[in-house]
Amino acid sequence: MEAWLEEQFCLLETKGSSEDFFAELSKITSALGFNFCAYGLRMPYPLSAPRTEMLNNYPTPWQQAYQEKNYLQIDPTVHHGLSSQLPIVWSDQVFARTPELMEDARSFGLEYGWAQSSRQANGTIGMLTLARSSEMLGPNELARYRYQLLWLTQVAHHGLASRICAEKFDMPELSLRELEMLKWTADGKTAEEIALILGITTRTVNFHISQAMRKLDVVNKTAATVKAALLGLI
Structure with a gap:
């Protein structure tokens, strides 16, 4: 054996x-x-x-x-x-x-x-x-x-x-900040709420989410969150 x-x-x-x-x-x-x-x-x-x-x-x-x-x-x-x-x-x-x-x-x-x-x-x-x-x-x-x-x-x-x-397969590589935004999004937080929690601007939150969407090749943040979760990224 x-x-x-x-x-x-x-x-x-x-x-x-x-x-x-x-x-x-x-x-x-x-x-x-x-x-x-x-x-x-x-x-x-x-x-x-x-x-x-x-x-x-x-x-x-x-x-x-x-x-x-x-x-x-x-x-x-x-x-x-x-x-x-x-x-x-x-x-x-x-x-x-x-x-x-x-x-x-x-x-x-x-x-x-x-x-x-x-x-x-x-x-x-x-x-x-x-x-x-x-x-x-x-x-x-x-x-x-x-x-x-x-x-x-x-x-x-x-x-x-x-x-x-x-x-x-092309496995996407997301930054820690992008993953953080998707985690909060998965918890049901809006961009404004995430900005308040992290002490950053809503514009910054939306920028990172849009970058994650682009890398994941999806059309909205809901799809980005789902795909990231299914791939074990978040």
Whole structure:
């Protein structure tokens, strides 16, 4: 167990892109008996259609089918991961409402699977999914690898979320003053009230709020406050 954990710490120190990190992650999951590995990252914004990025070594035809049939929207393991950080094991019961999804997955060799999600303070949600073509995941195996899988979920999210965000998303950098204005705004204070509390002019308050709006690429201070909060900035 100690040697295995040391390997995970080495993985965290892996340099390079998200693809490089995922390749190393796949080797570790393969050693645990899973020939398929997937990681999905969901950003908290925009609320109407949160952005999602995925890395996996699934068969290309299955990746295409999953995307073309929009299975992401009905995948019960994804829905579970968005509301719970407890692991979930694939079963007919789990896919009872989406049998076509399970049938399609099995046709590409994805028979048995396990998934668990993890969250970061900035609002991102990541989910690690491991699958294989044969040998059902029994309670003894799950108990034996319980701590490894839990730790691996955290390692995957910590290592991949930061890389994907840096590669795919423009994370805004707000000044301390801009963040301060948004915090007071989130508490329901008007610009005049914030100015009085901080001993500055209303014009200064509005300037910092407008700067925050520009950096966050939103059209009003309400949207700026919501986005900053969802991204874990305030």
